[in-house]
Amino acid sequence: MARARRSMQELIGRRRRAGFVGRGDERAAFRQNLDLPPEDERHRFLFHIHGNAGVGKTFLVRELEQIARERGALTAYVDEGVGSVPEAMAAMSREFAGQGHEVKKFDRALAAWRERRHEAEAVVAGLEPEGPSPVTATAVRAGLAGLGLIPGAGPFVGAVDATQFAQYADRLRRGLSARFASQDDVQLVLSPEQVLTPKLLDELADLASTVPWIVLFFDTYERIAPFADAWLYETMTTDRHGTLPANVVVVTAGQRPFDTARWAGFADFMTDVPLGPFTEAEARGLLADRGVVAEPVVAEVLRLTGGLPLLVSTLAEQRPTDPDDIGDPSATAVERFLKWEPDPVRRGVALACALPRRLDADVFRAVAERPEDETEALYDWLRGLPFVGERSDRAQYHDVVRASMLRLQRRRSPRGWARRQRRLAEEFGRWQEETAAGRPADELWADAQWRELRLEESYHMLCALPAREALPLLLGDVTGACTEGEVVARRWVQTLVEAGEDADSEAVRAWGRDLLGALEEGIFEALGLLLHRGCLDTSAQVLARVMRARELRRRSDYEGAVAECEHAMEADADSWHAYYWRALVRADLRDHESAVADLDRAEELSPDNARVLYARGEYRREQGLYGAALGDLDRAVALQPGYGGAWASRGVTQYALGRLDRAHSDLDRALDLDPEDVWALTSRSRVWRDRGEHDRQLADLDRALRLLPDSPWIACVRGDALRNAGRDEEALAEYDRALRINPDYASAHASRGASLANLGRHGEALAALDRALELVPDYPWAMDRRTEVLLALSSPPRS
Template sequence: MTRAKVSMQELIRRRRRAAFVGRRDELRLFRANFEVPPEDDRHRFLFHVHGPAGVGKTSLVRELGQLATERGALVAYVDDAVPDLPEALGEITAQFAQQGRTMKALDRALAAHRHRIHEAVAAAARAPEPDVPSAGSVALARAGVVGLGMVPLVGAFSGVVDTERVALRAERLRARFRTPEDARLVLEPERALTPVLLDELAGAADAAPWLVLLLDAYERTAPFLDRWLHDVMTTDRYGDLPANTVVVTAGQRPLDPDRWEGAADFAAELPLRPFTESEARGLLAAKGVTEEPVVAEVLRLSGRLPVLVSTLAETGPAAPDDVGDPSANAVERFLRGEQDPARRTAALDCALPRRLDEEIARAAVGPGADGTGDDSAELYAWLRTMPFVRPDRRGTARYHDVVRAPMLRLRRNTAPALWSAGHTRLAELYTRRREALDEELRGAAGRPWMRPEWRALRVDELYHSLCAGPRAALPGVLREGIEACRFDTAVAREWARVVADAAEDTGAEHLRVWSDDLGDALADDTLGALRALELLLARAGFDDADRVAAHNEHGLRLFHLGRLHEAIEDHERALAIDPGDPWGHHGLAVTRRALGDFDAALRHLAAAEEAAPGAE
């Protein structure tokens, strides 16, 4: 009888599951929930896993996902790799599709959302348009009226721009600013996308016994997911959520008690603490560490924190002294079992990047003794075997935060030149990657910050620049915030997170102040980007060109919020600094048109055309 073939990946998954120890109470509670129908008051629709870094939240969440899969559930896993709600929904539909359940309507809605961003926000790019205006627009222009509102052409303006150009600009203006629905799709995507998601989940719920959504790294994703999730689960704002849906969230903090007041009726909190002694001993035994003096020393040094128990066990200690003493540096304990000095150095070097692939590892390590860095592939392969290095869904790998943090401190405090050189090499690598993508995107519609793949490269480039030179790089990073704030608060938070992460990893107080203040400004989902721009204008020390750009972006945010008169004030401030700025004139043209002042709108449109002919 021929045995069914099993993939290597499946065998690895089975071995990892077999090695999972502990958390029996949490697993039992989650498993039993599938035996209780949703109509039963004992059923729980939400499980919130919380506890400090290194306590094993992600491992537990993935194990819960495996349990759900065994029950026939459709399962989707989302973590902090997504920057906003639309990207999170994209992960859900992609992972359901991998399990055989396509969500075509949601895929179309997400594509429309991205397209509307290109149209409505990327004002600097030329969308596909005819080279000449339509005959109808030309006829209207020649008759003395143009645009959507039959705009009178005053004599003074009609002599500035020829009829066809006026007609063409009017068509472009019409194409760029369509309806309030288009603006809401860009600025409030949850209103447009969530009903579609719920319809798709309803269809999936008819085909599968359970739907399970796993939302990991919730301390990072809650700013854009928590309010939305609460509304989806507890209100009728977006429609009905199928009753056979189970949500698992996992973060460092408990649920917000104000937002989730009364959730005990339908939710279960799963606070994770360090392993019990029995659980820690079970993990050590599974790793072959059974000598009582060694076990006792590992338990003492690790505090029974799962990631540290696992890491110390992996070194294969044979005697208590092999584990290290309480005053020894944490990094020394992590690497105690590795005697190769090149590997020990590489482990410290490769803690610098926030994620790893072979090329990133090569840049982090730098050239070898022969100047080539050819041993980086071998070192990277070794690193991936370490218990504190975990793969992610991007095909890259990451150090566990509990291990990375002391490694960063050690490198920064004991080898500042190596710290700076390593971050400089990494910044240069990300610059090259970004510039290569810039070349691919040359001529494509849309501004770079609206593209997730571009943002991912840019934020790492900025992060490493800040780490290499916290004071020298900060002005450029703050200047980048002008463009990041152009789109929405979620994108602005990605940019601000660069400052927060660099503040944490460098210990630079001036970065920490900026991080705290930007975090406060961006706490509001609707007004966050606006307030961040106000903070930049007040304190970033911009030169005239940057102040002009910041005022124009601030005015654009006000325009989308319907605060048109305030938007005019911003664009006028920009023009007071630079009377020839085309974007100040463009902003006034759009805003005046929205107010019905068509004469002024066309004057500013002509001034923008004169200042930057052909610009969009």
């Protein structure tokens, strides 16, 4: 049966969907692009929409998204609600799932990143209770340097040269132990794009075969470009992370044009879409769509708005019928926005609700200050205003409108402004205290919910109080934010910038600008700026010093790290953090005796501190002081029964003492707490090996390999297990896989040589062992195997 043709009315209705009027050329260009196959030279893979705030970028993006879906496309929308590339990829996954296309393999990898983020950071930084052993810390740093992933270097820096890598490789190979499994966790957290992006691209490849197009939208690009632009460029223009299906189209929208230094070579494959104010015809079309057709009224709206789409739309929604309804030409933008709302309560609520940066029902109640029986209806009314949009589960004013309303309130009633800002700060502070109740202060900065409440309290304090009163408190918070990494620190500093603008405080603005500039260099430099200006109280100074020590330790600048710890001790002689961090650095330098002495002092200052006990237990285990290590680890798990890392460490210690049953029990407990703890899995595999249960040994290693499929270390350990079971052909496959991932992996070359020798392939075995010794000249095990091979080669064949 022939398909019924659509009516004129239906087609006109679709074109007017959601009240979208104008931007006909831009929409037509996008539609035409979806009509062209990717192989057509006219097809464009990237559209970049840009223009000043209020020109309708988001409205156009949403319209293009609807056009794409009408063509059967799978779409994903990402905006400034994300703070990093992994969060952007997570948003894509959620959008795909909402359209019935789950990306389960990627979601599992993403879950692993989320679960291991703090634990993996702890391996490098020692910040979390699962502080690294000195061997692990050295090994991880070497591995990261070899892969170009040193923190601060960015996600796409190329690998260092072979000479530099070889210098790191020696320490890396010497440091192989059960604890070294955390190297992959560290890579996952410090440069998650390297691990997650290939998995997402694999999923996109599968999806691309089921839909005609995949269209990815990145809105408010000026906010996400600082962390996403390089990643997007690499993903679209190189195969470093894998290949992107040809039927993927990317749409970005922001206030600025694309960075020509980076994207100039891509110009032939993208469409630049600059947006300015509406043309007169477009503005008239939007007004007519709302029933505003009287020429004097239309002319006045055009004059007052200058064609800015947001203002045209806002005024059109009021449907004025007389020029006098539009108001005095000298009236502020805010008065024009609210001119046609006669209810003074609603007008007051709309103004008051511009104060918070985002609104939910709780914030609305606090700022609106209306009786409970009115709040629900008022909140629904507010969310329906044309300048109020929805971001996730919150409402947010458009920047242009909010800025105008803030200026109006601040200038009209400075005292009323300060009073309302103080009230909001108090509310956020109260909610923050409820979130923190009964929890150690050291845990709070790792809690995203607590941080969000603290951040909003900080913003409103900056708006309510003179800069000289608020800044010292807030700059101390910037120091705390630095403990959670650059993404969190940047949000705090950006809040300083925004508060400076909104409160018209040059002192706050200047601090925000200066700290943003320092953060471009890294957290170490930002903390240095805070310390240099002498504005931090004692506790913040100590925290800044130990965080600088953390950064220097990551750079292997141990002397500088010790100096920072000692500066912290000068500021506060009773700071357990300073002794704890100096202990970590001294352990890196193999000075375990001094490290344990520092931890002894840290325990005196902070009794029953599980983090300190865990670190001391680890160092004593590294020294072979198993009895003393067990004492510390026993106390750590008693104080914090859910401390998976301490259970795993105690299991490894029990194993070293030959107590297989106890080791098995502790490692089982560690895996109950975290079923994907790779260190615990690989450690338990040794227990199975010693019990002769090779199938279970391989089962644990198989699980570890599924969790970290790109780990050369786990592939090599699995190969060793197969070799020890007499399965040398299978072992060779694992060693080869490890070497495909890391061609300079000395242990894989040596173990490969041993399996080749077992198979009687002595010439190949000698070449593999020679390569291992070329990489690590003083490698005893490889030397012994090479001697055995030479003897076999020199022995006369048996008759």
